[in-house]
Amino acid sequence: MSEESFELRVVDVVEETADAHSISFEVPAGAEEQFTYKPGQFLTLAVPSDQTGVAARCYSLCSSPGDGGPLTITVKRTADGYASNWLCDHLREGDTIRMLPPSGIFSPVSLDADLLLFAGGSGITPVMSITRTALREGSGRIVLFYANRDERSVIFAGELSRLAAEHPDRLLVVHWLESVQGLPTQEQVRAFAADHASYDAFVCGPAPFMKMAVAALKDLGFPRERRHQEKFISLGGNPFGDLHDREVAEHEIEDAEHDPDDVSGDVSGDEGAPAAEEDQPQGPVKLEVELDGEQYVFDDWAPGTKLLEHLESKGVKAPYSCREGECSACAVRLLEGDVKMLHNDVLDDEDIADGIRLGCQSVPVTDTVKITYH
Ligand SMILES: Cc1cc2nc3c(=O)[nH]c(=O)nc-3n(C[C@H](O)[C@H](O)[C@H](O)COP(=O)(O)OP(=O)(O)OC[C@H]3O[C@@H](n4cnc5c(N)ncnc54)[C@H](O)[C@@H]3O)c2cc1C
Numbered sequence: 001m002s003e004e005s006f007e008l009r010v011v012d013v014v015e016e017t018a019d020a021h022s023i024s025f026e027v028p029a030g031a032e033e034q035f036t037y038k039p040g041q042f043l044t045l046a047v048p049s050d051q052t053g054v055a056a057r058c059y060s061l062c063s064s065p066g067d068g069g070p071l072t073i074t075v076k077r078t079a080d081g082y083a084s085n086w087l088c089d090h091l092r093e094g095d096t097i098r099m100l101p102p103s104g105i106f107s108p109v110s111l112d113a114d115l116l117l118f119a120g121g122s123g124i125t126p127v128m129s130i131t132r133t134a135l136r137e138g139s140g141r142i143v144l145f146y147a148n149r150d151e152r153s154v155i156f157a158g159e160l161s162r163l164a165a166e167h168p169d170r171l172l173v174v175h176w177l178e179s180v181q182g183l184p185t186q187e188q189v190r191a192f193a194a195d196h197a198s199y200d201a202f203v204c205g206p207a208p209f210m211k212m213a214v215a216a217l218k219d220l221g222f223p224r225e226r227r228h229q230e231k232f233i234s235l236g237g238n239p240f241g242d243l244h245d246r247e248v249a250e251h252e253i254e255d256a257e258h259d260p261d262d263v264s265g266d267v268s269g270d271e272g273a274p275a276a277e278e279d280q281p282q283g284p285v286k287l288e289v290e291l292d293g294e295q296y297v298f299d300d301w302a303p304g305t306k307l308l309e310h311l312e313s314k315g316v317k318a319p320y321s322c323r324e325g326e327c328s329a330c331a332v333r334l335l336e337g338d339v340k341m342l343h344n345d346v347l348d349d350e351d352i353a354d355g356i357r358l359g360c361q362s363v364p365v366t367d368t369v370k371i372t373y374h
Pocket of ligand 1: 057060085126232234
């Protein structure tokens, strides 16, 4: 099964740095509602691939909802990466590309909160959207720690200094250049964050940077609900099922050998390993769901059926993106009972201990399950 995807036209391409392009899209008439978004959310693009039909990749929106501007992502070339280089090399004004609507949970609950933002390299993209939006619509203070390899690799340098000058009492931007100061250490970040220990923290960047920053926040006692992370990974699956089937059929893969450019992974549409029989309840499960202020109760959730699929079968528009347990757009919180995830690439032990689960991969293991989307 695949989510409804849309073809969007490129209206602008800006070379931000030598290896990062901002690409803006026009939302097609009639799809405005689907493309409303929160700061920090991402789009999932269907990047054409000769080998698999599509390489699905997520890109955070750096634009700010509600400012009247187009939807914009910023793509940084990954060394030897397939999709990021394809997007930077091929997409030009007037081209179109297929994508899924905005998704994700890396977004402040309140734009009035004080925000402590950590961005490393291209991790600035969702952080930029949060910063732009909170400055325009919110009232809190924003402290941004922004790490880059060197001065030339700083994306949005000009706009950040302009925003900091316009909002001297609300925005503080601290640039950290590896070429000058070396890699930031946990102790340095801890010392920096200590003055802002009551803020809501958001962390996005390369894996080692995130690990270090999150460890520093944990050291300072930031509770889970004030520690948000966005992991930039490449999806292994393909939520554009129809595109894959059609285009692969057209391309009739001639060479079965692995192409080093093709790292889009398994696109077989595999539904994942079924839950072991002994883990499954014997009969239909009672499910209670809180979503967007609505309450739903169903008493016929079949053991072995994934939560997202059950909700879709009931006509409930629950959020999701990759459907593969890789992006967290479908995250829910357990309030009662338990589920088992068939696959999970994003939630860590602490998330799981906090009751967070991925809706696209969760099957019931108790007779009653109550969850909330947040
Ligand atoms: C929610 C989200 C938001 C994102 N936002 C942005 C953004 O704003 N800007 C941005 O530039 N990127 C963003 N990304 C990352 C983006 O989706 C791609 O992962 C990135 O562009 C690299 O894709 P690629 O096809 O160019 O590289 P790939 O071809 O996927 O390769 C990337 C690297 O990973 C290695 N690799 C590939 N597959 C695997 C695997 N299965 N296991 C281990 N290693 C592997 C490759 O060898 C290579 O070194 C985001 C990702 C997510 C999940």
